[in-house]
Amino acid sequence: MGEELQVFGTHVSPFSRRVELALQLKAIPYQYIEEDIPKKSPFLLKYNPLYKKVPVLVHNGIPLVESLIILEYIDENWKTNPILPQHPRERARARFLANYIDDKVFPSWIKAARSGREGREKAVEEACKALEPLENELKSNKFFGGDSIGLVDIVGIFVGYWIPVMQQALGFQILTTHRFPKLTKWSQELLKHSVVNQALPPKHDLSSYIQACYPHHLGSKL
Numbered sequence: 001m002g003e004e005l006q007v008f009g010t011h012v013s014p015f016s017r018r019v020e021l022a023l024q025l026k027a028i029p030y031q032y033i034e035e036d037i038p039k040k041s042p043f044l045l046k047y048n049p050l051y052k053k054v055p056v057l058v059h060n061g062i063p064l065v066e067s068l069i070i071l072e073y074i075d076e077n078w079k080t081n082p083i084l085p086q087h088p089r090e091r092a093r094a095r096f097l098a099n100y101i102d103d104k105v106f107p108s109w110i111k112a113a114r115s116g117r118e119g120r121e122k123a124v125e126e127a128c129k130a131l132e133p134l135e136n137e138l139k140s141n142k143f144f145g146g147d148s149i150g151l152v153d154i155v156g157i158f159v160g161y162w163i164p165v166m167q168q169a170l171g172f173q174i175l176t177t178h179r180f181p182k183l184t185k186w187s188q189e190l191l192k193h194s195v196v197n198q199a200l201p202p203k204h205d206l207s208s209y210i211q212a213c214y215p216h217h218l219g220s221k222l
């Protein structure tokens with residue numbers, strides 16, 4: 001029986017792009033449905049009544065929510081191009097880092113983007129500090145997953161693409177070659193990857209979206 005897969009997402013969301021990226025890396029066909037977040041569709045409200053957020057993966061009519069859980073589900077269902085490592089200890093480490101990105105890195109960046117003139121320097125420094133464990137984790141590897149893209153790379157796409165675009169759009173200096181040489185190189189490698197490259201929202205779309213979200217920061221440089 002053929003599989004029916006739908007992804008409900010928004011094109012500027014790093015969370016929905018994770019799910020699309022995992023499916024595309026495994027060459028699994030799916031239907032994409034763009035949600036308008038200010039005007040959520042009855043499908044989104046039905047499929048994700050508790051959080052009312054994208055992404056939602058609907059597999060043969062059954063909805064799954066929360067991007068990290070969806071990524072694990074995809075990896076368990078479709079074994080080609082595994083995104084989690086094989087060894088239990090490495091699997092645990094990958095899960096830890098994926099959670100760390102969501103619990104610490106993402107909120108610290110949003111706080112920096114929202115900060116007012118006074119608290120901004122401190123917030124930017126905190127966002128930099130939150131990136132340090134990731135810089136140290138990379139060692140001499142091409143990707144967090146080794147030679148191929150894995151869970152942490154997929155979840156870290158926020159760091160590899162969203163942060164560089166956001167800092168350019170808002171005039172921040174967080175992910176710099178000087179302070180984060182390994183993360184910068186990793187980000188370049190990641191964006192060079194043909195599947196990743198195709199799966200990302202165009203830079204100008206993302207930039208305009210960010211500038212509309214944080215208009216008070218335009219042109220302010222640190």
Ligand SMILES: N[C@@H](CCC(=O)N[C@@H](CS)C(=O)NCC(=O)O)C(=O)O
Nearest residue numbers: 013015037052053054055066067068
């Ligand atoms: N923890 C969730 C976060 C998803 C999330 O924040 N989605 C945003 C779009 S980037 C959303 O749907 N927001 C709608 C809302 O907050 O009402 C996940 O990993 O899937």
